[in-house]
Every structure is written in structure tokens, then in C-alpha cells.
Amino acid sequence: MQLAEAKAKFIADWGRFGTNWGINRTMAQIHALLLISPDPLSADEVMEELSISRGNVNMNVRELIDWGLVQKVIVPGERKEFFTAEKDIWKVARQIVKERKKRELDLMIPVLKELSDVEGDKRDKAVKTFTDTINNIRKFSDQADRTLDTMIRADEHWFLGSLMKLFGGKRD
Amino acid sequence: MQLAEAKAKFIADWGRFGTNWGINRTMAQIHALLLISPDPLSADEVMEELSISRGNVNMNVRELIDWGLVQKVIVPGERKEFFTAEKDIWKVARQIVKERKKRELDLMIPVLKELSDVEGDKRDKAVKTFTDTINNIRKFSDQADRTLDTMIRADEHWFLGSLMKLFGGKRD
DNA sequence: ATAAACTTTCAATAACTTTTGAAAGTTCAG
DNA sequence: CTGAACTTTCAAAAGTTATTGAAAGTTTAT
The missing domain is CATH 1.10.287 (Helix Hairpins)
Structure with missing residues (x-):
């Protein structure tokens, strides 16, 4: 399988499984995306990759941070906030x-x-x-x-x- | 607390917690009711106690049986089916x-x-x-x-x- | 074979949850 | 201070899931 296809599949599947665990589908998909991203992503990148709205990204990222699964990362010289997931x-x-x-x-x-x-x-x-x-x-x-x-x-x-x-x- | 009040509270609470565990509210409430009932109950008794429809009782009892949490009980001389929950x-x-x-x-x-x-x-x-x-x-x-x-x-x-x-x- | 007693199904509808996007809020460089 | 860049909020809309109740199906006694 090619990386792009595998990535899309993983995001879809992780989203599906997440719903069984009291985590909503979008939240799990964002988590999946961040898990497989080597570098922190901005809200815009998440919006783009998952085709979801800004409000939705904001809400779910906030909840992932609450759960302790995602952290904000400040990239020096950048105004935007970036997000990264615990990989272990x-x-x-x-x-x-x-x-x-x-x-x-x-x-x-x-x-x-x-x-x-x-x-x-x-x-x-x-x-x-x-x-x-x-x-x-x-x-x-x-x-x-x-x-x-x-x-x-x-x-x-x-x-x-x-x-x-x-x-x-x-x-x- | 009086038994009736405690019973109602337990059913409501168990229902609330059940939703966190992939079990829907009504299903968890039926489970709660059967857990604290000394004797098996009929579909009519469950309908009555929880004020829910016959179809709803049937569907959720069936699912509880699928999960292996509830069993049908045949009471000799009775036409109706009765249901009981594993107490351990x-x-x-x-x-x-x-x-x-x-x-x-x-x-x-x-x-x-x-x-x-x-x-x-x-x-x-x-x-x-x-x-x-x-x-x-x-x-x-x-x-x-x-x-x-x-x-x-x-x-x-x-x-x-x-x-x-x-x-x-x-x-x- | 019939009908009464009961169980199951399912389409309509109600209740709940998620998503959007535009508006409001915040932060910061100049 | 001002305005651009960004984040957050929130009410309306879309989507999902649960519930009802009437109709269909099944079983049993006679």
C-alpha cells in the first residue's frame, strides 16, 4: 500500500474505533493524524487534511488537550499554534x-x-x-x-x- | 433512604454510567432493574417499571442477552417469558x-x-x-x-x- | 383449525450529538 | 493605539441514534 492510502485508511479506522471508546469520530481522526505526523501541525493543516471546519478543529483539539493526548507546541518565529500527539x-x-x-x-x-x-x-x-x-x-x-x-x-x-x-x- | 427511592436512583445512575461503556441508556436501565430484582421479570413488568414501550424492551433485552448479561427464564405454567440478570x-x-x-x-x-x-x-x-x-x-x-x-x-x-x-x- | 396470548419487526418520529461558519475575542508587531 | 493574524464561541443546520406503537408473526391450548 502507498503511504497516502494507508494514512487515509488509518485515519478513517481510528475514527471508527474511537467512537466505541467515548471519543467522537472527529476527535479520534485528529488524534490519528497527529499520531502519524512527524512534525507538529497547525489548525489550518488539520482543517485541510481532514476537510473539517475551523470551529470543529478548535473544539476537538481542545478536548484532546484536556485528555492529555495532545500538546500545543510553540514554534519560534511563528505566530500560529501547532499541535502534536504523544507517540508512545x-x-x-x-x-x-x-x-x-x-x-x-x-x-x-x-x-x-x-x-x-x-x-x-x-x-x-x-x-x-x-x-x-x-x-x-x-x-x-x-x-x-x-x-x-x-x-x-x-x-x-x-x-x-x-x-x-x-x-x-x-x-x- | 427508602428502597423505592434507592431503586429509582440506582436505575437512573446505572443508566447514566452505562452510556460511557458502549451500552445504551435504556439497556443499562433494564440491566439495573434486573440486577436488583429478586425474581425474574416479564416484559410487561419491565415496561411498567421503566415506562418504556414494548418494542424498546424487546430490543434492549435481546441485546442484553447477546451480551450474555441476561437470560430468559421459563416459569412452569406461565405463557410469558421472564428475564433475569447475572448477579455476580x-x-x-x-x-x-x-x-x-x-x-x-x-x-x-x-x-x-x-x-x-x-x-x-x-x-x-x-x-x-x-x-x-x-x-x-x-x-x-x-x-x-x-x-x-x-x-x-x-x-x-x-x-x-x-x-x-x-x-x-x-x-x- | 381457531383464537388468544404473547413476541418481533419496522417505519415514522423524537431526542440527542456533531458540524459549520460567521461573528466576537485576543494577541502582538509596528 | 491600530490592524492583521490568529483563536474561540455559539446558534443554526445536518447527521445520528433511540423510541414508539401499530402491524405482522409465532406459539400454544383447546
Whole structure:
């Protein structure tokens, strides 16, 4: 395959997969474009390459920066802002896990705590099933919370390296 | 909090969180309702409890069954079908991981393979950055693939049990 | 074979999300 | 200060996804 074709395909595919991960299609496409660009790109270049509007580029780049996946780069002597993506995919994965934990698990835990003390007779089947279910979800979430914190804190190589050893995967 | 209030809140919250996980709101709400119901419910009961249409219940229950999170239950002497959800939250998590792997990672891996051999001079910076990026994503995906397979195959207790020990989490 | 009890489908429509582009805002060199 | 170069905002339009409900289909009891 030629580079231009492969590039277009990668951008389209990454965009498609992104939608499964709570990242909108355009945001994922911009991310893909920046991932495979050797040098930082300006908003105009992104507009041009993906045929999307200025407002759309601005909005989605801002969100990628929020997610910690893209950085602004100041090029000396240039007035424009340029953007570049973290190329190390392990760091990208770690960053995504970190953000999703923050946006999902950290919000869920207090909600579950609140739900865990319903008034009522424990011998009532409906009450018992409810509290048991909530408590199981709580235990699970607390565990996941601690595990993810450890993973996020851990050094990149250690992080999945140890995990792989444990599960019998082979490091290259 | 009273049971009825807690129930309503749990259903609303689970629905909200579900949307972050590729599960639509109604589907997650039905799942929540079945999780906290001591006995299997009929389509009519789900319609009634959640104030949604028959078609909507049917569609989403079917999808929950596809995901392996809900089962049909035949109650002897009853014409209707009843539905019940897996209550063990570790099994639920395992099932979700399994399905998402099937729907996402398994589709991604062949796409990456195809993209990994672009023609062109490796000394060309654009070609080099592209192939390096794709190859890094491939290594990562292959590793994730093997790890998830191992986790899915593993026995429930072992699965996160060992993981927790490794990462210093505390089992209850 | 019939009809009642139930389940499934699907086209219309409602709800939600994304995109655009023009206007407003900001920054900076001269 | 001024105006050119750039970035950001936001309301309207387009696009996407979910929901309804009535019609079609299926199963079961008699």
C-alpha cells in the first residue's frame, strides 16, 4: 500500500474505533493524524487534511488537550499554534485509563456509597437483593479503583510488563 | 433512604454510567432493574417499571442477552417469558470485557496488520513515523489481546485475585 | 383449525450529538 | 493605539441514534 492510502485508511479506522471508546469520530481522526505526523501541525493543516471546519478543529483539539493526548507546541518565529500527539502508545493508553477513571469510577464510588444504606427489614427479599447487589458492586469498584491507581502510578515498563509476566504473555 | 427511592436512583445512575461503556441508556436501565430484582421479570413488568414501550424492551433485552448479561427464564405454567440478570458482578465484568474484546480488539488487529506494510523509503521521515506508529500500536494490541484472553479464560477468583495481590490491593 | 396470548419487526418520529461558519475575542508587531 | 493574524464561541443546520406503537408473526391450548 502507498503511504497516502494507508494514512487515509488509518485515519478513517481510528475514527471508527474511537467512537466505541467515548471519543467522537472527529476527535479520534485528529488524534490519528497527529499520531502519524512527524512534525507538529497547525489548525489550518488539520482543517485541510481532514476537510473539517475551523470551529470543529478548535473544539476537538481542545478536548484532546484536556485528555492529555495532545500538546500545543510553540514554534519560534511563528505566530500560529501547532499541535502534536504523544507517540508512545503505552503512555497514551495510560493517559486514557487515567482520564476514564477520573470521569467514571471516581464519580461512581460516592453514588454507590449513598445507595448502600437503605432503610428496611433485611429479611425482606427485595431489600436484601438490593443491598447485596449494591455492596457487591461497591466491593468491585473499590478494588478496581485501587488497582487502576496502582497501574497509573506505575512506571510504563513495569506497568504492563509485570502484568504480562503474570498472565503468561510474551514480551518482545 | 427508602428502597423505592434507592431503586429509582440506582436505575437512573446505572443508566447514566452505562452510556460511557458502549451500552445504551435504556439497556443499562433494564440491566439495573434486573440486577436488583429478586425474581425474574416479564416484559410487561419491565415496561411498567421503566415506562418504556414494548418494542424498546424487546430490543434492549435481546441485546442484553447477546451480551450474555441476561437470560430468559421459563416459569412452569406461565405463557410469558421472564428475564433475569447475572448477579455476580465479577462475572458481569468478565462478560463485558469478553464482548468488548470481540467487538473491538478482534476487529482492529487485522486492520493494523494490513496497514503495517506501506511501500516507500524508510529514510523518508513521513514513512518512518507512520510505520513506527502502526507497529507500536500493533505490539500494544497483540499484548492486550493475549492478556485479555488469559483473563477471560481464567477462573473468577484467580482472575482478579492474583492481579490484586500483584498490585498490592487487599482482598476482603 | 381457531383464537388468544404473547413476541418481533419496522417505519415514522423524537431526542440527542456533531458540524459549520460567521461573528466576537485576543494577541502582538509596528 | 491600530490592524492583521490568529483563536474561540455559539446558534443554526445536518447527521445520528433511540423510541414508539401499530402491524405482522409465532406459539400454544383447546
